[in-house]
Amino acid sequence: MNCPIHDSAINGSCDAPLVTDQARTSTTVAPWDKFATVAANRAPKPWRTMTRSDSARHEMKPGILKTFLERRATTDTSVGSDMPIGVPDAPGRVGERPLTRFVGSALSAQDLVFSVDRRRFVSVLHRWRQAQACLLALLALSLAACNANGGLAADKLTFVRYPLAMTADATAKWLLVAGTNFDRMYRSGVVRVLDTTTDQFVPGHQVEIPGFAGGMVLLPSDATPPASPAPSASLGLVLAREDDSLSAFHVSADVTPTLNCNEGDASPEGTDGRCAGDYHFGAVGTDFPVGDDPLDLAVEPVGQHHYRVHIIGTNNGQVSIFDVDPTVTPPKFTPIDSFILDAGLQTIRYSPLTGRLYISDAHLPQLHNYHMEATTDPSHPWRAVLEPAINLPASTAINYGRGMALSSDGATLYVTWRSPNSILILDISPDADGVPRNRVADMIPLSPGPAQVAVAPVGPQGRDLVYAACFDTDRIWVLDPFQRAFTTQIQMPNAVYSLRVIQHPDQGWKLYAALFNLHEIAVIPLQPGVAGQHTVTHVAEPTP
């Protein structure tokens, strides 16, 4: 039976073995693909009714179900009981790999049987059906445990588990990496600091955040020029889908930046170590929610050290807009506006050329876009004005936009597209009237599973090259927009989703790729002429 994993999880109408098999392939969990698909599905969501507690922070996420099933399946199939649960190593990975593609790209059931050990598949199918009722009971117990975070320890590792969001400070000497705690092994997620000179994590420099982190940005908060050798003080903002929140933390201007959200504002329970009080807000039901499953954010500069932050929630399609003053302590957040689009929002980007905000949508063959407009109402001085959506190529599948990146000059928007797998090149340059053209210029085929995309001016004559991660095929494609062709592909050690480009003051352009399932950050030099350009030269990985 051809049944996607999310259908299995949600409706229970599809054969459960696929869930089990997915669990067995824990080495290749897509960071938010399936997750977002699950979350955005409009079908009844049993985990909502089952698990929503008074505290939105501990709301059950689909990943809990997945993780639970992973644990169960891991035990059942003896992948390695002495292995920490959720830490993916890969006995049998080769044989299991196609399963993930089956789940993600809906290959036929026949492909599945050809691609995996049939006996194991049938065995697990049988076991699953026998244990279904038991699993549900255990699930309930597990949820209770999760709700309390009881007994879970703080993450004191020296690396980042399930890395997703990454952002660099103004000097590009430090990269902040958010770990999502996808398996809820610890009490919280964490943001750690990677030294981009040595490409090693800096022990002890971290801050705890809620799990299932979404997008993350740094807002400069002092007047230190970006070119200064010392890092600028800044304010970090990171979204979290565990409790539908935004957390803020200060990044010091020390030689090695430290992260904190003022100890006095720590959670009153003192149990999860996360930022609280003025450094944590946005949950559903509060005065200014940041959406259900806030997934990404974009920053629009509106003045000297003042910023407007746009947040998208993928589960309810909410767009939340607020102003931030990062120069004060605690930082000041001012709600500006919010509106609702459809569920399935994925990425948001701001175009400085025209002031437009662009939002990709996994469920619709469209690109939403809007801009901010001043009003004469002093109580509501700005409002978001939604423009007609940009129609994009459609297919019979319901799996469309993912990552987005702007060209260096801001005139072109690159969108990774999944039906078909491709990069869309959109001309968003302003016409003679200053209105963005918003038209599809071309569509370049990609391998399955396009994820995030990044741009660096490292091509011939300083032209941009575009880097597109393909999660399902463990590679990053390098597109030369001038030639409208891929010129290189970078083979990665594992599935890659998130990308971040920096320009290191000494080492030049570098690309950081988060290997979600391996808890590693791969480093790829991009600087022309540098040894190892377009190859993985280093991996910031877990210490043995």
Added chain:
Amino acid sequence: MILQRTLGKFSVLAWLVAAAACTTTTTPLQHGSTTPRTLGLFCVTNSGVQLMDSCPGDANVLALVGGGSSGTISLANPDAYQWIDQDPAIPGFNGLRVPGVPGAIAVDAKNSVAYVTLHLVNEIQRIDLSRVLTTKYLARLETLALGFDPQDMILDDDQLLLTDTAGGQVWSLATADYPTGQPHAVQVGGSPAHMTVTQGKIYVSHVHERHVTVLDRKTLKVLTRIGFGPPCSDGIDNDGDGQIDRNDSSCTNAEDGSEGKAAVIAACANGIDDDGDGQTDYPNDLGCSGFGDNDEWNDLGTCHDGLDNNGDGKTDADDVLCQAGGSTEWTLLAGAAQLPGPARPCANGIDDDGDGKTDLDDDTCYNRDTPGESQGDEAPSALITATFDGNFVAVADKATRILYWIDPMLDQLMVPQPGATTPFARASLLDAKQQVRGVTLPGLPESMVPVRLTASLGTPAQVVSMTPIAVALAGAGMVLVRPQLVELDVAGNPTGNTPISIGLVPSAGPFSLPVDASATVPNRPTLLIANQIQEMPVNVPAQYANFGDLTRTTNFGLLVNDQTIEHRTETWSFTQMGILPGGARFGGTWQTVERLYDDRADFCEMGVLPGDWVVTQQPACQGQPAQVVRYAIAEVLPRTLRIDPNSGVLDVPITAANQANWQGKDESAVPAPVIGCYAPSSLKYQVRAKQWLPVGSRTGVLSSRHAAGGQCTSVEFAAAARVMEPQAPGDVSGKSFVPSACPMIGLDANLPATPYVHPMFTAQLLPGCAPQLDATPARLLPPIRDARWQFGLVAGFTPRGSDVGAAPVAAGSGLPLARAYFIDEGQGAIYTIDLASGVRVPSDKVPLQ
């Protein structure tokens, strides 16, 4: 012991074999249906691989499909509806692994081989086809390393031709020299993309330049270049004066239609220092925004512009402020805005896009008026192919979605002439209005091939043929565009029938009239109020003006026109008192109490009509409070709007909140603008339509026109430029109009009809109303400001092949074949389309995946 050693060695060997096998399986299995990118057809009979021209038919056609993440060449038999597995030892369908990602395939039937370009490794892979007949297997032969990444490759007789986009070169290599010979390069300039051969010449399209480079087939010498973009942005020195495009003094902007000398030479191109500031013409005189600027004076201010700017009755040198040595006639009053107009990005002395080039040094700046240094992606990425009869070359521009035609005998672009019926069937009024020099395609062209159709006109003697081009559109099916000028019979003789001109072939029958030319509205339209989409039942809520019930069978209220072929698939919006595109402006000047001047506006192009409104924020000044006012436009000039100074009213927008209680008296009269209250070049204003404003996402505003001789040309679609709401007739008793029903079911019998006639459809806008409530009778409601209906119209032409996938990135055909073949990268499938019927075959199965 020996046995042990033997076993040990054997086990090592077995391990190595196993490891090798495992190595094979560590990379994902790829077959032809995974990310296919390219297609090569060849013909096989019992005697081996045949030249396509002598292929018996589609049953003998096999397809090479290149794709995959790592690189595979797969083999398919479309007629038998099967993939041919290249490695039965591995489960599933397997292609032939190649060391790079396939880019283009050229089949050499004479030698039973195929050549495949490989991206990423920059190589050519030769593949043996000779064993296909006996073993069904392809085999890799030699590779040839290239020093560049080839974009396209074709086989011309015994020469392989390749394009090098980055290097601006075309390479050739004799197949006899493969793989030891070295390719020979010819510099053709630009960014070569695709090639086709006909009439002894090679036609090369480009990724970025809007021209085709013509090469001699034998010597590869550049013969000529044929531009298909506007002459002032096609990369060609069209008039041979040594200056190209933006550097040619005859080019006023990128859209300019000629590099030749204009009849009237503007002040900034006349070789005269018109303003006496010591600088002559563009670009030397900073007062010149471009060659077309007829005013060198701008940099000298208002004391030299020939106008009484401050309305004191004295002009320029007569003005006391100018006499006092000032540079401006203005005396700004207290409270007036002091902000200067915004600096133009291409004249502000700043490297706005950070590419190291500032203003006119930046190639993106066509002139000082260019709105930004950042370059939009205008790359045509042009596809190109010749028809099977060799008489035409078709060029598809991806950016504009226009199919151009070249006459290879004359090496000229075939430009439609106004009023002529040939060479183009100019049924599209919108194309004609915008002077489109080709055929507008109803979607993004992804691939195209020549095809041949034959059809009987009734008797065997009347069997005729034509050789159109099949164009595959992303997600929009396949269309055929016929280029024959004269209808031919199968022997190639003129039939004597009416000449056939270039145009889209209708989906029914190859030579039938376009009876299915109606546009359609496939999806429910949306209504936006305050930019928020409204939930809409079948019956539109009474308070909203609308075009009728939202039922699909009636195209949601639009009566589509079946008499014309409009090839445009686009979204049409209708906005109540909408701001004209480009009409939200900053930088205007009240030159007099009735003249609004904006030196960066083109009100003709904007489509402003007399009767439209200027809406502006009046500052608190001279006893007037700060308020939003509007004035009716009396006359439209290229850079000036003349308003009726007595038409000013307080602008009170009707909203969903005040609609029911809105009173016309809310809009009290205001006096004419006090020009001294506004700083020069700082007026922030909007130009709004008087009624509902229709705007096409591709067509734009129907009232758009051109400036000529200081005036705007006439409006071509005046009746369609605005949508009128029926006005309630006056009641002799003085009572307001009472509609007979609310919500209205069609137009109220007592309301005058105001039919809206658009080139693609007609419609009747129905006003909103409030139903009877207790003793209050039903009544009409005024329309909500900026209420916007959006209708998605699919082109007035039904694609011949209804579906060739979301991304038909490659196509194949052959002269004797009755089918065309398309690779859909989206589904990883081959679509086979019967050309005579436009139906996919086999029709009872999904495309071959």
